[in-house]
Amino acid sequence: MRLAELSERSGVPVGTIKYYLREGLLPPGRRISATQAEYEEAHVRRLALIRALVQVGRVPVATAREVIAAVDDESLSTTFRVGAAMWALPQPPDPDPQDPHIVRATALVESLLDELGWTHAREIGALSPSYRALISSLATLPRVGYEFPPEQLTPYGRAVEEIATVDLDHLDRYDDTTEKAEIVVGAAVLFEPVLLALRRLAQEELTTRRYGL
Amino acid sequence: MRLAELSERSGVPVGTIKYYLREGLLPPGRRISATQAEYEEAHVRRLALIRALVQVGRVPVATAREVIAAVDDESLSTTFRVGAAMWALPQPPDPDPQDPHIVRATALVESLLDELGWTHAREIGALSPSYRALISSLATLPRVGYEFPPEQLTPYGRAVEEIATVDLDHLDRYDDTTEKAEIVVGAAVLFEPVLLALRRLAQEELTTRRYGL
Incomplete structure (x- = not known):
């Protein structure tokens, strides 16, 4: 797909995509002419990770670059790749x-x-x-x-x-190690607020059950 | 106990205790002379809550005051008192x-x-x-x-x-509703980072088990 389509698919404005390309967060597309490049599904996925890190997690761009370098490091085993990416988070x-x-x-x-x-x-x-x-x-x-x-x-x-088991079972559906690492890191940032809100809600539910209204 | 002992017991400097008194976060002690007041165990506990909110949770003083007002509101049932205090958090x-x-x-x-x-x-x-x-x-x-x-x-x-059940079972050991409310709010602020760190550690453990090193 071209840049315009990548922007539409990912919901990220063209200017922001160009910024992520310049900052080395997003790998360049395959050049097809002096002014045009072709992007893949992997770019859409990568943009989701970048947004999770930078927009939601407020991770500084330099840190996000380290996280992504670990995600992409094919010399590492799955465990180390996921681990290194997680450990690169603030x-x-x-x-x-x-x-x-x-x-x-x-x-x-x-x-x-x-x-x-x-x-x-x-x-x-x-x-x-x-x-x-x-x-x-x-x-x-x-x-x-x-x-x-x-x-x-x-x-x-x-x-x-138990939660980690559910997470890993979900991960097993993906074959690609890069994709696995992307999902673990993105979910760490995105699911932590979900977990905390859910815990507070459980507390309200059980307090009401135990002590009445 | 006198102010100096309250400071020693709670680990909060005298000047900081005076600030919390002035801001209405800590209730005044029982006046015993023009310059001296007597403080109780409840003051030690309250200082723990204030530190959890202000120092650890970075809750603004005005918000902490609202949280504490809900904790102290004896017109409310246990569920509403705990609920109101939690809902007053940012x-x-x-x-x-x-x-x-x-x-x-x-x-x-x-x-x-x-x-x-x-x-x-x-x-x-x-x-x-x-x-x-x-x-x-x-x-x-x-x-x-x-x-x-x-x-x-x-x-x-x-x-x-399950986590909320453990929390509430722990809470049942305290009779006093104010103390219950203090513990719930303090634990919400203090235990959330514990829970997130523990979850990440579980993820590392299970990733290593499943994918090897």
């Missing part, structure tokens, strides 16, 4: 290993992962930004004076494990 | 009912709630900011060009229902 600051709240949260996360049987996550450990983010977010609770029972985390872990 | 902009993506997302949410049997949430409907946030966040996916199978939402709903 992450919270690293936890300070000297902080006693961080020390306690780290021990808590280690025993949680053991209990959940998440052996890979346990092995990768602090290499993973998600692992570090979990520690930082847990350390915040006692830091501001909130108590919480650590055993509450295990059912949380089981619940997100 | 919310995404309201969905535009003219937008075709919003129309489709609304139908999707309605059938999801029917399928989940969330009759209260279905009845309250668009009165609830969580309901509106769910519609807006779902409408974003097709708007940026992401397809997703609606049936994927049902297991998401079941998973957050």
Whole structure:
């Protein structure tokens, strides 16, 4: 398809597409003349990812470029490609290993992962930004004076494990590793607000059931 | 306890406590002389909530004041008190009912709630900011060009229902309605980053299990 059709199919204005091309977020089309290029379905998909990252996730363009480079890195296995793309997303600051709240949260996360049987996550450990983010977010609770029972985390872990299973089953329908990586990263940005809204709604539903109106 | 002890117990500097008192976020202590007041355990707990909202959740002071007013409103039932406090939290902009993506997302949410049997949430409907946030966040996916199978939402709903059950079971240990409301709102702000980090970690774990390293 030509640029005009790509714009119509994706809903992204021509000027914005040209900007994404210049910034190296969107790969160039196949040149068919001095002034025209031909674009594929993969460009439509890529534009969806770029919009998810830049417009919805407010990811800076330089960061989006790194995420996309990981998505496109054919030298990596599926796990590493998806992982590298996710890890390139903006992450919270690293936890300070000297902080006693961080020390306690780290021990808590280690025993949680053991209990959940998440052996890979346990092995990768602090290499993973998600692992570090979990520690930082847990350390915040006692830091501001909130108590919480650590055993509450295990059912949380089981619940997100179910969600991740559904996500991966959906992913299995796609053969192409690039497409898999695109979907994981896009869904991470787009589905997180869905999950939080749904959780709040579940809370309202169950509060009403338990305590009446 | 005196102000100095309240500061030490809560980890909040005296000057900051005075600021929260002036702003009406923290109720005044019981006056015992022209210059001294006596504070209770409830002040320690309230400071934890204020820090969760203002320092972690970056909730503006005026909004935090509204949240706290709802937490303290003894004229309301437990459900309404918790609900009013949650609804006073900053919310995404309201969905535009003219937008075709919003129309489709609304139908999707309605059938999801029917399928989940969330009759209260279905009845309250668009009165609830969580309901509106769910519609807006779902409408974003097709708007940026992401397809997703609606049936994927049902297991998401079941998973957050389990999480909400754990949360409410924890809440049942507290008798006082003010304390219940404080915990729900504080946990909403503090546990959301935990949940998202845990979900990403589950995704890494299951990706590695399924696709190998």
